[in-house]
Structure formats: structure tokens, C-alpha cells
Amino acid sequence: MDGDLINSTWKLLRRPVGMLQQGDLELVHEPVQPPAEGEVLVRTLYLSLDPTNRLWMSDTEQYLEPVGLGAPMRGVTLGIVEQSQAEKFPVGTLVIPHEGAWSRYQTLSATKIARLHLNADLPLSAYMSVIGPPGLTAYSGIVFVGEAQPGMTVTISAAAGAVGSVAGQIAKSRGCRVIGIAGGPEKCRWLVDELGFDAAIDYKSCNVAEELRRLCPDGIDLHFENVGGSILDAAIGNMRIGGCIALCGLISSYNSSGAVVGPSEFQLVLMRRIAIRGFLVMDFFKRAREAYAELEKLVLAGKLKWKDHIIDGLQNAPDAMNLLFSGRNEGKLMVKVSEV
Numbered sequence: 001m002d003g004d005l006i007n008s009t010w011k012l013l014r015r016p017v018g019m020l021q022q023g024d025l026e027l028v029h030e031p032v033q034p035p036a037e038g039e040v041l042v043r044t045l046y047l048s049l050d051p052t053n054r055l056w057m058s059d060t061e062q063y064l065e066p067v068g069l070g071a072p073m074r075g076v077t078l079g080i081v082e083q084s085q086a087e088k089f090p091v092g093t094l095v096i097p098h099e100g101a102w103s104r105y106q107t108l109s110a111t112k113i114a115r116l117h118l119n120a121d122l123p124l125s126a127y128m129s130v131i132g133p134p135g136l137t138a139y140s141g142i143v144f145v146g147e148a149q150p151g152m153t154v155t156i157s158a159a160a161g162a163v164g165s166v167a168g169q170i171a172k173s174r175g176c177r178v179i180g181i182a183g184g185p186e187k188c189r190w191l192v193d194e195l196g197f198d199a200a201i202d203y204k205s206c207n208v209a210e211e212l213r214r215l216c217p218d219g220i221d222l223h224f225e226n227v228g229g230s231i232l233d234a235a236i237g238n239m240r241i242g243g244c245i246a247l248c249g250l251i252s253s254y255n256s257s258g259a260v261v262g263p264s265e266f267q268l269v270l271m272r273r274i275a276i277r278g279f280l281v282m283d284f285f286k287r288a289r290e291a292y293a294e295l296e297k298l299v300l301a302g303k304l305k306w307k308d309h310i311i312d313g314l315q316n317a318p319d320a321m322n323l324l325f326s327g328r329n330e331g332k333l334m335v336k337v338s339e340v
């Protein structure tokens with residue numbers, strides 16, 4: 001029966017230069033490998049598209065091994081067990097592979113997947129966004145790294161994105177004053193009118209440093225950085241003495257090759273005794289239960305809103321990924337690979 005099942009997998013053909021181009025990846029069709037004893041065949045339902053995917057395609061120093069040339073592209077996925085040779089995971093179980101791929105099927109050891117505990121009141125896609133890795137990232141940066149306290153002034157770049165929008169709402173739920181930085185009036189309006197941010201700065205039409213100075217006259221207590229470059233400069237220039245920068249991402253440089261110019265205001269890190277702490281979501285997997293419990297509670301109470309941007313079809317994954325770098329994604333970007 002397995003002979004008829006054909007897999008589709010995006011494999012990395014060459015290291016991209018700049019934005020992902022046609023020909024950097026190739027969609028390969030091969031027969032699926034049937035599961036052996038202790039294995040399952042997982043059919044992908046959702047594939048998360050994340051800025052870090054672009055880093056994995058490069059061979060710059062990073063936190064995981066770069067994806068090898070000719071290898072399946074790595075990605076966070078959510079899937080359903082289609083065939084099982086593992087008692088713990090019967091057919092129909094929803095699972096998250098420890099290492100997913102840009103693939104329609106994966107044959108995996110039962111030791112390399114985790115069961116998804118679904119709350120029937122929530123859409124499946126939420127487990128890829130607000131109560132999935134982006135939510136945990138946002139929570140970790142605001143709560144575990146930034147230790148947000150009531151009354152703090154918190155600023156967030158890429159604030160209308162999957163991580164930023166959740167980070168801002170968590171900070172609000174903890175009594176902070178929150179200012180988002182995002183591209184365009186629509187995103188800024190969403191942050192203030194629908195998510196309850198105190199203010200939003202459109203970095204495409206404003207001088208961010210001046211706006212931060214006006215909105216944070218006593219300085220920023222906690223800055224959640226997703227972008228880097230001139231936005232990070234503007235934040236550093238407006239930090240209060242002893243403030244903290246939770247360094248989550250540097251998306252403005254992920255498409256660059258070679259040296260990236262560092263912060264021009266770096267001396268202020270010394271003068272103002274600013275703590276900058278880079279963090280990765282995987283550092284906080286051990287605290288995920290605590291974070292997801294609070295995120296789910298906020299979501300179910302209607303106090304945490306989010307947007308999922310769902311693209312249909314695995315074949316569209318490479319084109320869709322570029323939306324992250326042009327800002328044309330509206331919330332958490334993911335591909336619906338197949339129906340439940």
C-alpha cells in the first residue's frame with residue numbers, strides 16, 4: 001500500500017544570496033518510506049515559515065547546523081499520524097516532530113515526536129502561532145528574560161508580527177506601558193486599536209529615535225528587539241540607565257552576506273549600563289508548560305489576540321517565505337500542507 005504514496009520535499013540546492021530565489025530550493029517527489037517497528041508516518045498539516053529558516057539556509061555561524069546542500073529543508077511542522085508501528089502514537093494522533101521538514105510526509109521514530117494536546121475551542125493553527133513557538137518566544141522574552149513588571153515602559157520592534165504582537169500583549173497583561181514599532185499605518189492601527197498597545201510608531205514614515213524620545217521621556221525600561229540595524233540604534237539611544245534589551249531577532253540582516261554594521265550608539269550600552277541578553281526559544285523549552293498555560297488562559301479569556309497568515313500548498317512555501325522580509329505577512333506565516 002505504501003508504494004503508491006508519493007512524498008514531496010523541498011530540498012536546498014544552493015545557499016541563497018539576498019532574498020530567496022527560484023532555484024535555491026527544489027521540490028522533489030519520491031515514494032514515502034514506510035514506517036518500521038517503533039516508527040510512524042506523519043502527514044504534515046501545517047508548516048511554519050520563520051525568519052530563521054533563511055539563516056538555516058546560509059552557512060553563517062548559527063545555533064543549529066546549517067541545512068546541508070541537497071538535504072530536506074528544516075522547518076517546524078504539525079502533523080497527523082497516517083501509519084503507525086508505534087503503540088503510543090495510533091493513526092490519527094496529532095503530533096509535533098522534534099525536527100520537521102518542508103515535506104508532505106516524514107517517517108519518524110516515535111522518540112522524535114511529541115503528542116499535541118489540543119483544546120477543542122482553539123483552531124489547530126494557533127498551535128503554530130500564539131500557543132506555539134512564537135508565543136513561547138514572546139513570553140520568554142518578556143517574562144523570563146525581561147522580567148517585565150507593572151509600570152515599566154516596554155518597546156517592541158516588528159511589533160505587528162507573530163512574536164512581537166504577542167510580546168506586546170503579554171507586557172500589557174503584566175501592567176506595562178507598551179509601544180510597538182511596525183511598518184505601515186494599518187499595522188500600527190491594529191496594534192493600538194485592537195491589541196491595546198499604548199502607541200505605535202510607523203518606522204517607514206517616522207523618525208523612530210525622535211518618536212521614542214517623545215513617547216518615552218523617562219527612557220525605555222525593556223526593549224524587545226526583533227529587527228536590528230537602525231531600529232536597534234534608535235532603541236539604544238532611548239534606553240534608561242540600567243534598562244534591558246531582550247534580543248530576540250535581527251531580521252534586517254538575515255538576507256545579508258558578509259559583515260553587518262554594528263550599533264552606532266554602542267557606547268551608550270556602557271554609559272547607561274544597559275543589559276543586552278540574546279535568547280533563543282529553545283533555551284526555555286523546559287519552562288514551556290508554564291508559559292503555554294498562561295498564554296492559553298489569556299487566549300481563552302479573549303485577552304490575547306493574534307493573526308494567522310495561512311498560505312495553501314507546500315509548493316508555495318519558498319515564495320511565501322519572502323513575505324516575512326517584505327513585511328507583507330499579516331501575523332504568523334504558515335503553509336497549510338494538507339487537510340486534517
Ligand SMILES: NC(=O)c1ccc[n+]([C@@H]2O[C@H](COP(=O)([O-])OP(=O)(O)OC[C@H]3O[C@@H](n4cnc5c(N)ncnc54)[C@H](OP(=O)(O)O)[C@@H]3O)[C@@H](O)[C@H]2O)c1
Nearest residue numbers: 051158161162163182183226248249250251252280281327
Ligand atoms: N530568539 C528566538 O528563539 C526567536 C524565535 C522566533 C522568532 N525570532 C525572531 O523574531 C523576529 C520576528 O519573527 P516572527 O516569526 O514573529 O516574524 P514576523 O514578525 O511575523 O514577520 C517578520 C516581520 O519583520 C518585519 N521586517 C522584516 N524585514 C524588516 C526590516 N528590514 N526592517 C524592519 N522590519 C522588518 C516585517 O514587519 P513590518 O511590516 O513591521 O516591517 C515582517 O512582517 C525575527 O527576528 C525572528 O528571527 C526569534
